[in-house]
Amino acid sequence: MSSSTSSTAAGPAPTGQEPPPPREAGKSSWLSFNVRQSGIYVAFALIVVLFAFLTKGALLQPQNISNIIVQNSYILILAIGMILIIIAGHIDLSVGSVVAVTGAIAAVLMVNYGVPWPVALVITLVAGGLIGAWQGFWIAYYGIPAFIVTLAGMLLFRALTLTVLGNQGIGPFPDAVRTLSNGFTDSYLGNIGLGPLGGADLFSLLLGLIAVAGMAASQWRSRMARLGYRQSVDPLPIFLLRIAAAAAVILAVVVQLARFKNLPWVLILLAALVLGYSLVTNRAVFGRRIYAIGGNLQAALLSGIKVKSVVFWIFVNMGVLSALAGIIFAGRLNQAGPTAGNSFELDAIAAAFIGGAAVQGGVGKVVGAVTGGLIMGVINNGMSLVGAPSERVMLVKGAVLLAAVAFDVWTKRRAAAGTR
Numbered sequence: 001m002s003s004s005t006s007s008t009a010a011g012p013a014p015t016g017q018e019p020p021p022p023r024e025a026g027k028s029s030w031l032s033f034n035v036r037q038s039g040i041y042v043a044f045a046l047i048v049v050l051f052a053f054l055t056k057g058a059l060l061q062p063q064n065i066s067n068i069i070v071q072n073s074y075i076l077i078l079a080i081g082m083i084l085i086i087i088a089g090h091i092d093l094s095v096g097s098v099v100a101v102t103g104a105i106a107a108v109l110m111v112n113y114g115v116p117w118p119v120a121l122v123i124t125l126v127a128g129g130l131i132g133a134w135q136g137f138w139i140a141y142y143g144i145p146a147f148i149v150t151l152a153g154m155l156l157f158r159a160l161t162l163t164v165l166g167n168q169g170i171g172p173f174p175d176a177v178r179t180l181s182n183g184f185t186d187s188y189l190g191n192i193g194l195g196p197l198g199g200a201d202l203f204s205l206l207l208g209l210i211a212v213a214g215m216a217a218s219q220w221r222s223r224m225a226r227l228g229y230r231q232s233v234d235p236l237p238i239f240l241l242r243i244a245a246a247a248a249v250i251l252a253v254v255v256q257l258a259r260f261k262n263l264p265w266v267l268i269l270l271a272a273l274v275l276g277y278s279l280v281t282n283r284a285v286f287g288r289r290i291y292a293i294g295g296n297l298q299a300a301l302l303s304g305i306k307v308k309s310v311v312f313w314i315f316v317n318m319g320v321l322s323a324l325a326g327i328i329f330a331g332r333l334n335q336a337g338p339t340a341g342n343s344f345e346l347d348a349i350a351a352a353f354i355g356g357a358a359v360q361g362g363v364g365k366v367v368g369a370v371t372g373g374l375i376m377g378v379i380n381n382g383m384s385l386v387g388a389p390s391e392r393v394m395l396v397k398g399a400v401l402l403a404a405v406a407f408d409v410w411t412k413r414r415a416a417a418g419t420r
Contacts, residue, residue, distance in 0.1 A: 037409070040356050040368055044375050057377070058385050062260035070182060070332070073266040074099065074325040075400070076370050078348035079355070080277050081321035083369035084314045086352050087281075089294040089361030090146035090226020092315070094135065094153030095322045095348055101162040101343035102128045102326035107170035107336035110177070111333060117174045125323045131157065133312070140311040154345070162338050171335030180333030184261040185268070200258035207263060208254030208285030211271065212247040219243055266328060273321075277366045285342035290314065294361030350397070351376055354404040375400065 052059045078095050085092050088323070089178070102124050104332035131153075138149045138414035172178075189201040189206070212287050219239075226233050257263055281287035292300040300307055330336040355372025376397060383393045 017071050021023060027175040040371055042370055045380055048376055051378060055382060055385040059382055062256040065256050066264060067164055068381050069267050070264050071311060072373060074329045076270055076373045077321055077325040079240045079351035079369040080366055081272055081318040081368055082348040083357055083364045084290055085318055086357045087294045087364045088290050089316055093345050094157060095149040096152045096159035096341035096344035097328060098131055098322035099156045099326040099344055102323035104161050104329035104342050105331060106327050108164060110174060111170050116405045117176050124203045124210045124327060125320055128319040128323025129316050132316040136312040136315030140308040165338050167338055169335040169337040173331050175336055177219045177331040178334055181328050183265050186330050187262060201257060204254060204258035204263045208251050208336040213248050216243050225403055242340045265275055274366055279314050281366055291362055350401045
């Protein structure tokens with residue numbers, strides 16, 4: 001009798017009992033948001049509003065918005081690769097030097113040896129991958145800390161740059177490379193009137209609408225998946241409000257660009273990279289393994305993840321993206337120079353941390369890193385428009401970086417206190 005009673009008490013719930021239905025967040029959270037995930041976007045909006053006021057609207061002029069995107073494109077490309085490395089709990093101090101050496105390789109191939117630009121670009125990207133593989137081998141398979149390996153790489157590849165270039169610049173680049181860095185899409189469908197805003201490129205506007213539709217569909221699919229797993233989600237009005245706000249920002253930027261010279265080619269490249277890497281980190285097994293390694297290395301090892309292989313490939317990826325950034329930067333200047341890429345590694349690391357990456361790893365998003373890079377770009381551009389001296393720009397950027405890391409530490413302590 002006692003045994004039967006005990007068995008019944010410990011057994012599963014009656015088969016007729018249904019699991020709890022999926023639920024939306026409670027009424028108390030209607031106006032709340034995840035501070036770590038959403039705070040960066042609120043901060044970005046406030047910074048844009050501040051500098052728009054200080055510059056009397058010059059910040060948001062079509063030409064200036066285009067300049068911000070083009071001038072910071074190579075930093076944003078580096079930030080995409082850097083966020084993966086930081087999520088995994090590592091760092092890369094060599095990306096600026098890799099930008100320089102790969103730009104030099106591309107210049108020597110195209111200018112000195114007359115190699116067709118598509119072939120030269122492929123060779124340059126492969127060279128970047130080999131550089132990443134070199135560093136990834138020492139880090140992943142030999143166990144040397146990434147800080148030391150990439151610090152050595154920063155010196156090695158800068159010296160190699162000087163050797164390849166002979167301490168002089170090489171240029172000019174072919175028109176196709178310069179177009180990728182500085183060019184704009186053609187007006188394929190003509191212009192359309194926008195009332196007081198004047199004319200705008202119809203093709204650019206259609207691409208903006210497609211981007212908004214894709215973003216909304218992706219967010220809705222993610223919401224439905226969370227509901228399918230019976231996880232808590234935001235109330236539907238709040239969800240729709242956030243989608244509408246993001247759509248308004250995207251369309252506002254696209255309209256301004258369509259009024260100037262259409263969409264920069266480098267913006268289309270960035271959009272493809274952000275979409276692809278977001279899918280990898282959010283949907284692919286490889287992306288989840290990167291988070292697992294950064295979140296808890298020992299647990300990742302015990303779960304069977306091939307940690308060495310994952311770490312090796314994220315450094316290969318960083319090398320390829322550094323080579324791509326090197327091509328973009330050299331094409332923008334129309335010359336590969338020995339000082340190219342100076343301090344780029346600091347800007348890429350700052351973009352990742354400002355964008356929400358955790359110091360200890362395991363946390364971060366590609367979109368957040370790009371947003372962090374844009375914050376740095378807006379600060380640079382806005383302070384330049386108001387005539388601030390360079391030392392004040394550096395002071396503000398340093399303060400923003402320190403505040404971002406301090407915020408990360410504060411949220412961790414707050415979360416830890418809440419679990420006790």
